[in-house]
Amino acid sequence: MLDLLLRSRRAILPEGERPAAIGVRDGRVAAVLPYHAGVPARHTEDLGHDALLPGLVDTHVHVNEPGRTDWEGFATATTAAAKGGVTTIVDMPLNSLPPTVDVAALDAKRAAASGKCAVDVAFWGGAIPxxxxxxxxxxxxxxxxxxxxxxxxxxxxxxxxxxxxxxxxEIARLGSVLLVHAEDPAHLRPAPDSPRYRDFLASRPDRAEVDAIARVITLAERTGARVHVLHLSSADALPLLAAARARGVAVTAETCPHFLVLDADAVPDGGTEFKCCPPIRSSANRALLWDGLASGVIDCVVSDHSPATASLKLTGSFGTAWGGISSLQLGLPLVWTAARARGFTLSDVVGWMSAAPAALAGLDRGAIAVGAPADLVRFDPTAESSVDPLLLAHRNPVSPYTGRRLTGAVRTTWLSGIPVSGARRGRLLTPARIPT
Known part of the structure; x- marks a missing residue:
């Protein structure tokens, strides 16, 4: 007897998309069956024309609690995640107070998160001087x-x-991974106190990312460390990454929805809701990032969810505004809208937003497979909507996507086989060594 049986004509499985029936028992996927399989279950649901995806894994989320909970917190961030089909987040070591740079700070963060999470949460540590x-x-x-x-x-x-x-x-010795915000300070200038986006963009040129990534690759070869380039915005670095991987360097990379959807020419003067570091670049650069995803040089698409209060974000000056974009709830429809227009499939999107981030963080999820957690998403790939910031669940609903038309909508998110509702059933994931 199964606890739950979900039938979908568009189940996104590791081998691709096909009709299937997914059986769930004790919070895990117990069977992947033919669509019409007759199996006793306490609850059976046919998803009709909606797709069934594995829950997304977002490995780049700034929750900010404790210390800056007025920017974001575990309750609001994980609610937004669940509404967006994200069933696991990995919290960044900043901008919480204290930052997660020792075990005492990790304990403080776990205590702050306990009992508040709608989805599962894991943690990154920080490396500082x-x-x-x-x-x-x-x-x-x-x-x-x-x-x-x-x-x-x-x-x-x-x-x-x-x-x-x-x-x-040290990270090579531990068999862990170093995530690098790769910008070379030698090529950065202070952001000018200006409402013009082109002034801000000029202060963080492509060269800053390219030189920093070249340095990271050199050090990874020298030390044998596994490294991951965060929020790649400059496509100029793609040849470096491709060549390093061809040589066997253990380097991976991610990009974000804002780099794949937005472009510099569309940022209005004073539109500081668009500010992030590294910055949103040209439409030609954006097209090359999509090529990087297609070729596999870019592995993951994650949010870099980095919220702040409206008073810090909406200053009108790109010199003073906080740099960060919140998209936990919107990532899936944002990426799907742009991906389908370029001929990509839902299987591609799941690879970028679920399987690859799970692999980066060494998590036992990211695919609909027997034994995996039954973290699942009912997704209508044809639904259309406009972004309304009042419907966003993160604490400060400031968004550069306001009014944008999107295709695709999350209808149900299951965590361990149970629909996510108001209950705070998310787990703080247990320690596990990341495989080398």
């Missing part, structure tokens, strides 16, 4: 890897690493 000795205890305490900056992070309690090589050597 002076905490090299804290990396091994954090690894043993269950963080999925470590994040560092090569340039100013925007918050003083999380300074950049002037020399990441010792950290990479």
């Amino acid at each position: 002076g905490n090299l000795a804290a990396l091994a205890p954090l690894h043993e305490a269950g963080v999925r890897g470590f994040k560092c900056f090569l340039a100013d992070s925007g918050v003083p309690e999380f300074p950049p690493l002037p020399d990441p090589e010792p950290v990479m050597a």
Whole structure:
């Protein structure tokens, strides 16, 4: 007897899309069966023309709690995630206070999250100057890897690493992964106090990303560390990444919905809701990022959900506004709308937004497969809507997507085989070593 049987003519499975019936027992996928299979179950549901996807895994989320919960918190962030079909998030070590740079700070973050989460939550640790000795205890305490900056992070309690090589050597020894905000400070200028987006864009040129990524690749080859390039915005770095991977360097990369959907020419003067670091670039650059996804040089699409209060975000000046875009709830329809127009499939989107991020963080999910958690999403791939910020669940509903027409809508999100509702059933994921 199954607890749940879901029939879908568009089940997105590891081998591709096909009709199937998915059986769930004790919170996990117990069977992947032919669509018409007759199996006793306590509840059976036919999804009609809607697709059945594995829950998305978003490995780049700034929850900010504790310390800056007026920017975002676990209750609001995970509610937004569930509404967007995201069933697992991995929380970044900043901008919480304290940042997750030692075990005491990790304990504080776990305490803050306990009982508040609508979806499952894992944690990254942070690598900053002076905490090299804290990396091994954090690894043993269950963080999925470590994040560092090569340039100013925007918050003083999380300074950049002037020399990441010792950290990479330690991460290689641990069998972990280093996530790098890759911008070279030598090529960055202070953001001008200006309402003009082109002034801000000029302060963070492509060269800053390219040179930083080249340095990261060199150090990864030297130390044997596994590295991951965060929020790639400049397509100029794609040849470097492709060549490094061809040489066997353990380097992966992600990009974000805002880099795949938005472009610099569409950012209005004073439109500081569009500000992020690295910045949104040209439409020609955007097309090359899609080529990077198609070729496999870019592995993941994740949100870089980085909210702040409206007073910090909507200043009208790109010099003073907080840099970050919130898209936890919108990522799937944003990416699907743009992907289908370019001939990509739902299987492609699931690979970028579920399977690859799960692999990055060493999580036992990301696909509809026997034994995996029954984290599932009913998705209507043809529904159309306009983005209304009042319907967004994250704490500060500021969005550059207001009024944008999107295709695709999440109808139901199941966590461990149970529909996500008001209950806070999300788990803080147990420690597990990331495979080398």
